[in-house]
Amino acid sequence: MSASQTERHVGLIGLGTMGSALALNIAEKGFPIAVWNRTVQVTRDFHAKAGGLAAMITPTETLAALVAAIRPPRAIILMVPAGQAVDDQLAALAPLLGPADLVIDAGNANFHDTNRRNAAELPFHFMGLGVSGGEEGARHGPAIMAGGAFEDWASVEPMLHAIAARSDDGTPCAAYLGPEGAGHFVKAVHNGIEYADMQMIAEVYGVMRDGLNMAAPEIGDTFARWNDGVLRSYLVEISGIVAKAHDRLSDGPLLDVILDAAGQKGTGRWTVIEAQNLAAPIPVIEAAVHARNVSARLAERAAGQAVFGPVEAGGADLSTEDLEHALIAGKILCYAQGFSMMSAAGTEFGWDLDMPAIARVWRAGCIIRSAMLNDMAEALAEDAGRNLILAHFFANHLRRSVPALRKVVATGALHGLACPALASGLAWFDMMRTARGTANMIQAQRDFFGLHGFKRLDGRDLPHGPWAEA
Numbered sequence: 001m002s003a004s005q006t007e008r009h010v011g012l013i014g015l016g017t018m019g020s021a022l023a024l025n026i027a028e029k030g031f032p033i034a035v036w037n038r039t040v041q042v043t044r045d046f047h048a049k050a051g052g053l054a055a056m057i058t059p060t061e062t063l064a065a066l067v068a069a070i071r072p073p074r075a076i077i078l079m080v081p082a083g084q085a086v087d088d089q090l091a092a093l094a095p096l097l098g099p100a101d102l103v104i105d106a107g108n109a110n111f112h113d114t115n116r117r118n119a120a121e122l123p124f125h126f127m128g129l130g131v132s133g134g135e136e137g138a139r140h141g142p143a144i145m146a147g148g149a150f151e152d153w154a155s156v157e158p159m160l161h162a163i164a165a166r167s168d169d170g171t172p173c174a175a176y177l178g179p180e181g182a183g184h185f186v187k188a189v190h191n192g193i194e195y196a197d198m199q200m201i202a203e204v205y206g207v208m209r210d211g212l213n214m215a216a217p218e219i220g221d222t223f224a225r226w227n228d229g230v231l232r233s234y235l236v237e238i239s240g241i242v243a244k245a246h247d248r249l250s251d252g253p254l255l256d257v258i259l260d261a262a263g264q265k266g267t268g269r270w271t272v273i274e275a276q277n278l279a280a281p282i283p284v285i286e287a288a289v290h291a292r293n294v295s296a297r298l299a300e301r302a303a304g305q306a307v308f309g310p311v312e313a314g315g316a317d318l319s320t321e322d323l324e325h326a327l328i329a330g331k332i333l334c335y336a337q338g339f340s341m342m343s344a345a346g347t348e349f350g351w352d353l354d355m356p357a358i359a360r361v362w363r364a365g366c367i368i369r370s371a372m373l374n375d376m377a378e379a380l381a382e383d384a385g386r387n388l389i390l391a392h393f394f395a396n397h398l399r400r401s402v403p404a405l406r407k408v409v410a411t412g413a414l415h416g417l418a419c420p421a422l423a424s425g426l427a428w429f430d431m432m433r434t435a436r437g438t439a440n441m442i443q444a445q446r447d448f449f450g451l452h453g454f455k456r457l458d459g460r461d462l463p464h465g466p467w468a469e470a
């Protein structure tokens, strides 16, 4: 009997934020699980606090004991930091596991590492799993993006479907997306989009705060209102909650006392680097990653303000409806870029990524879950190869919302209110709707200094300018 026909018995390594929540989720769904953590006391504390689920969980204090506690064929989930820790654990498991066992890397691995591990002669099966939704998702239902051999996915599908989030129509948000590192690749793009969604929300927050002089609670009410409409999403919902939060120490809005410097851990950056490798434009995500890097340069920004003066507060001639529509347009443009990049990757790597399935997986459990993903799944099911902005439904949305995006970006530029992600989305859109662009000038320049040649519109056979004859 092959492993795919057999129910695997489950173990988990790494009882940090994500691992402990995932272990409890697995136990709660009726799958007995053995766990091990590098620091033994963490395992003991975890088991002691597992309450009614403790009986489903076998705590172990060595890696050998973990393996011995799981009946073969095993599925051992790794929830440790991406990179060397994963390679170390794979090396440590190698002498302990059999050829029918499966190790699942459920951390945020770089998909190139997952490709490498899939190609390596590991003495067990291996698959890379993208898991999104933070601690809450891991505990009660994450979105799961699987890559690797289909048989390996099939052998753990019942468990992964059981622990995954469910969309409104009851579909589990866990899917097999393709071979090798396809799952981790899609998770990285998800995280890139997450950066962009958050950045665009931060930009409209900034316009409301600095351009319209709105107080944080009022901004919170605005986000809450938007969350009842087209923008309905987890990120808009929590933005409303955090904007309305009160800080008891300062007795004012919490947002007003939080340092404006955001870090970035890697997946956003990986997405941007990979987009460049694929020549797949994702300028909204790039702007969001840049914005986090700029935000971290606090001293330089303070020096800049000292030299050039602060932005003048108030006076922006915009309504919150303009901002809502600008955000709708920005979101559509950002997702169109993200799906287009995944399409390019599918072709480049021979993965045949299932675009509607990706949109469906993101509908619940993950940080970027939103009502709009239902419509995106439908549009991609109609034609996965067509850019999302050309789908009838989204083209109509853009016709209605792009004028507001233009107004917000232009007003931001005039008032010095930085909106890099929204502006990047608009510039990309304008390029994408211009049949006769400006690269003819670039081609002529390249021919002038390097005799690179150019294609002519009239089809005639003279691929150089007059400078070639000099």
Ligand SMILES: NC(=O)c1ccc[n+]([C@@H]2O[C@H](COP(=O)([O-])OP(=O)(O)OC[C@H]3O[C@@H](n4cnc5c(N)ncnc54)[C@H](OP(=O)(O)O)[C@@H]3O)[C@@H](O)[C@H]2O)c1
Residues within 6 Å of the ligand: 013, 014, 015, 016, 017, 018, 019, 037, 038, 039, 042, 079, 080, 081, 082, 084, 085, 088, 089, 106, 107, 108, 109, 131, 132, 133, 134, 135
């Ligand atoms: N946090 C999130 O929202 C989130 C969401 C999606 C994906 N992820 C990914 O999930 C993975 C785990 O993240 P986390 O937030 O749960 O991290 P975490 O809370 O810092 O926990 C890390 C776990 O890994 C163990 N560990 C660290 N280095 C190790 C090593 N060299 N060998 C063996 N075990 C080691 C730690 O054990 P000790 O107790 O001994 O330190 C701990 O159990 C990461 O890849 C992360 O990027 C996180």
